[in-house]
Amino acid sequence: MRPRLPADRDAILAAALPAAAAEAFRRLPTHDQAHLCRVYRTLRRDGVDDPELLAAALLHDLGKIDESGGHVRLPDRVARVLLRRLAPRLLQRLARPDAPSWRRGLTLAVHHPALGAARAAALGCSARTCWLIEHHEDDPPPDDRHLHRLMAADRAAG
Numbered sequence: 001m002r003p004r005l006p007a008d009r010d011a012i013l014a015a016a017l018p019a020a021a022a023e024a025f026r027r028l029p030t031h032d033q034a035h036l037c038r039v040y041r042t043l044r045r046d047g048v049d050d051p052e053l054l055a056a057a058l059l060h061d062l063g064k065i066d067e068s069g070g071h072v073r074l075p076d077r078v079a080r081v082l083l084r085r086l087a088p089r090l091l092q093r094l095a096r097p098d099a100p101s102w103r104r105g106l107t108l109a110v111h112h113p114a115l116g117a118a119r120a121a122a123l124g125c126s127a128r129t130c131w132l133i134e135h136h137e138d139d140p141p142p143d144d145r146h147l148h149r150l151m152a153a154d155r156a157a158g
Helices: 009-016 019-025 031-046 051-059 074-086 088-094 101-122 129-132 144-155
Strands: none
Touching: 009 019, 009 031, 009 051, 019 031, 019 051, 031 051, 031 144, 051 101, 051 129, 051 144, 074 088, 074 101, 088 129, 101 129, 129 144
């Protein structure tokens, strides 16, 4: 129930991310950090060594927090899943970027791919890494081998 960070987290970050991006990673909640490390490890276990794809694995959920302290909570995650399936237009209305602060977590949950890509770019990540982050939840996904690998690893890592 309580996620643990891998003992080699800092070594992984040092090898895969620019310093500013690694620092942003460390500000994510523990459960998100653990998930992102599992995605990274899944790709590495499958023989991936592409540095841009590995950076995207570690940062694809970066948009789930913002600089003002907003973050995606469990109720936001549940609401997003349910509303996406049952009332997608209502979800888009509730998660507008200008939504009241009490809905900020839902907004971040819905828009985290684009928000995370923009933050990753500002932190010095490559355009390719940012593109992978921005599109990691597209449905249907663009025809891109690395994107499909990222999405599969994300699903496998839970």
